[in-house]
Amino acid sequence: MDKTRIVVGVDGSPQATAAVGWAATEAVRRHAELRVLTAFYRRRSSPDSHSAEERAGDILRRAVAHAREVAPEVEVKCQALPGYAVPILIHAAEEAALLVVGGRHEGGLPGLPIGSVSSQVATQARSSVVVVRGRHGADAGPVVAGLDDSPAAATVAGHAFEEAALHNAEVEALTVGGVKAPDPLGADLDAQLDPWREKYPDVRAHRAYVSGRTDKVLIQRSRSACLMVVGPRTHGYQGLMLGAIGSRLLQRSGCPVLIAR
Known part of the structure; x- marks a missing residue:
């Protein structure tokens, strides 16, 4: 190999x-x-x-x-x-x-x-x-995983847990929705993290749902993170690397951004 x-x-x-x-x-x-x-x-x-x-x-x-x-x-x-x-x-x-x-x-x-x-x-x-970009080399703060209901969510979560294990950090699995919108994924997405919790038992992980504008929420969370992990084209982020949200994140993130494949 x-x-x-x-x-x-x-x-x-x-x-x-x-x-x-x-x-x-x-x-x-x-x-x-x-x-x-x-x-x-x-x-x-x-x-x-x-x-x-x-x-x-x-x-x-x-x-x-x-x-x-x-x-x-x-x-x-x-x-x-x-x-x-x-x-x-x-x-x-x-x-x-x-x-x-x-x-x-x-x-x-x-x-x-x-x-x-x-x-x-x-x-x-x-x-x-x-x-x-941003706070590169910062050991403090979690690895934030931007998750939605697309097939890419499992890849994003896996990379987030791997990087958290390497950096001795926690994972924050973050979903962003509209203002005052209910959590569309709830326990279903939290259950999707269980295989990664089993593979990386030393990594603490929790799930957060935040109402707001996606780019603003991700940028704000990046300021206290050691790494932001997102997918390349998750439909929940409306084509993250092709549209305005992805561009703003790459321009303004407060920490390095990992596009997981």
Whole structure:
């Protein structure tokens, strides 16, 4: 069986540095290999081609140094590839347990509009994706799982329990409904957590139902969480990674966001 791999995309920004630190720590927790990737332009017959590759190499060296500073025992490999960031990262994610990127910022990896790498990767990658932002590295607070009545709920719950076990945290299974709306799932969803409680007996978990606007509730809860876990296209969140709710969460979450697959 292949060794577990975590891939992190870097571009030299502070957000990418935060992503490297988070990914390195997670790699140690999972006994995984860390692979650091960056993308660069290679224009034919351009005097800037060599310097672009040199800049990419410098970005990688600094990223690897930071990973080893954060987690000296981590097994880390790096690679600079010519091309556009999103297809490179999505291809790398096919052989990874996790793909990690930094949050939105002014700038970014080559070939994309400002801030679009994290949102496009979160939408398209086949692996689970973590967008690192907010209180990264914070050990205090629960792992919050955004759950609804879609088939993806079991996947979200499973990832939440796994991450809670790795981070020595509790799980808060959160469902959001309309203002003053009754809990549509009730005991049925709570019972769906039982298999994960059995698999992770040391993880404390509780269920919460909150009335309100979904994006506002999730963002507010993220401020006291160590990780937010959501599904890619749960119909209860109206296409989380495709619509306004997902965009707001990736832009404003107070902690890293894991899109579970």
